[in-house]
Amino acid sequence: xxxxxxxxxxxxxxxxxxxxxxxxxxxxxxxxxxxxxxxxxxxxxxxxxxxxxxxxxxxxxxxxxxxxxxxxxxxxxxxxxxxxxxxxxxxxxxxxxxxxxxxxxxxxxxxxxxxxxxxxxxxxxxxxxxxxxxxxxxxxxxxxxxxxxxxxxxxxxxxxxxxxxxxxxxxxxxxxxxxxxxxxxxxxxxxxxxxxxxxxxxxxxxxxxxxxxxxxxxxxxxxxxxxxxxxxxxxxxxxxxxxxxxxxxxxxxxxxxxxxxxxxxxxxxxxxxxxxxxxxxxxxxxxxxxxxxxxxxxxxxxxxxxxxxxxxxxxxxxxxxxxxxxxxxxxxxxxxxxxxxx
Ligand SMILES: Nc1ncnc2c1ncn2[C@@H]1O[C@H](COP(=O)(O)OP(=O)(O)OP(=O)(O)O)[C@@H](O)[C@H]1O
Numbered sequence: 001x002x003x004x005x006x007x008x009x010x011x012x013x014x015x016x017x018x019x020x021x022x023x024x025x026x027x028x029x030x031x032x033x034x035x036x037x038x039x040x041x042x043x044x045x046x047x048x049x050x051x052x053x054x055x056x057x058x059x060x061x062x063x064x065x066x067x068x069x070x071x072x073x074x075x076x077x078x079x080x081x082x083x084x085x086x087x088x089x090x091x092x093x094x095x096x097x098x099x100x101x102x103x104x105x106x107x108x109x110x111x112x113x114x115x116x117x118x119x120x121x122x123x124x125x126x127x128x129x130x131x132x133x134x135x136x137x138x139x140x141x142x143x144x145x146x147x148x149x150x151x152x153x154x155x156x157x158x159x160x161x162x163x164x165x166x167x168x169x170x171x172x173x174x175x176x177x178x179x180x181x182x183x184x185x186x187x188x189x190x191x192x193x194x195x196x197x198x199x200x201x202x203x204x205x206x207x208x209x210x211x212x213x214x215x216x217x218x219x220x221x222x223x224x225x226x227x228x229x230x231x232x233x234x235x236x237x238x239x240x241x242x243x244x245x246x247x248x249x250x251x252x253x254x255x256x257x258x259x260x261x262x263x264x265x266x267x268x269x270x271x272x273x274x275x276x277x278x279x280x281x282x283x284x285x286x287x288x289x290x291x292x293x294x295x296x297x298x299x300x301x302x303x304x305x306x307x308x309x310x311x312x313x314x315x316x317x318x319x320x321x322x323x324x325x326x327x328x329x330x331x332x333x334x335x336x337x338x339x340x341x342x
Contacts, residue, residue, distance in 0.1 A: 013082040025074035028067065035059075036068045039169045043072055047081060054162060059171025060198055066096075067175065073097055193225055234274045242275065249279055255331045265315065279327050286324045288312070 046053045073083045085096040180187045199205050207216030227236040241258050248254040290311035312322035
């Protein structure tokens with residue numbers, strides 16, 4: 001019998017292929033390094049003994065946080081526990097098995113104020129794995145649109161009242177560096193970069209002032225980490241991150257395992273165009289059909305003030321632009337279907 005909407009979530013969270021999950025868990029568990037194994041023991045025993053604790057795993061990029069989540073999640077699910085794996089952004093969900101956004105899972109209101117609540121009932125045993133950008137002190141400060149430095153610091157998790165209750169568990173070994181394909185030279189280069197990034201995060205790189213800035217809030221990036229001119233930076237980045245693109249772009253895992261992170265959306269668009277141009281085949285252009293919502297309580301002439309040409313130019317995060325270039329087999333991130341990112 002198909003599950004009703006009331007028990008759909010429980011159905012989804014308890015109907016796993018246990019044998020497959022057990023195999024995955026045993027394999028992951030056998031590989032954990034000592035830091036990961038310690039955290040695994042602490043978290044799993046807390047859940048098994050119904051202690052209900054709040055943990056924060058602190059480790060810089062590549063220290064195996066996602067690997068650890070997967071081990072803990074599969075271990076608890078094998079024992080019939082419900083684990084709500086949530087992330088604050090869709091893109092982070094790619095890494096969490098059976099993950100949801102926090103907004104969708106806890107029915108979090110879009111606009112949050114001090115009176116906002118989530119749909120978590122008192123007394124329930126909530127095993128939750130949260131992979132959010134705020135998890136790391138060093139690399140990802142929370143995004144506060146237009147916020148000052150103090151507002152950004154105020155929004156970070158460590159200023160929350162809950163922080164007093166939190167057990168901080170460190171991960172220190174950079175596992176990504178141990179599994180770099182390539183030769184010793186590649187490994188050394190990456191290790192040097194990882195070490196430098198770590199020092200940036202820990203505030204150990206001397207800041208400098210730029211022009212009229214009163215604060216020393218800039219740092220100098222060593223020349224060996226910069227894509228040097230006259231080489232086209234897009235070409236250099238694409239070749240580095242997407243080697244043999246033309247051959248492999250049809251493989252879902254090839255695309256899923258790679259990303260280029262940029263500071264602003266315009267660069268994302270330019271890079272997307274650059275990479276799409278490299279993919280064989282003819283691009284097809286799709287245009288959105290924008291109009292003002294009938295529900296918007298505006299004034300009489302609002303349609304003249306906001307004609308489609310103006311609406312077409314609006315570019316906001318999370319909503320595709322008016323013009324979308326697509327090619328056959330090119331991957332596009334559009335949303336969630338059946339808990340899979342499509
Ligand atoms: N114990 C382990 N044994 C083998 N490989 C591991 C182990 N832990 C992590 N890895 C591998 O190391 C790499 C980095 O791990 P992972 O993605 O979990 O790190 P992370 O801390 O989540 O990184 P980031 O913060 O950058 O997302 C991955 O390729 C992962 O498969």
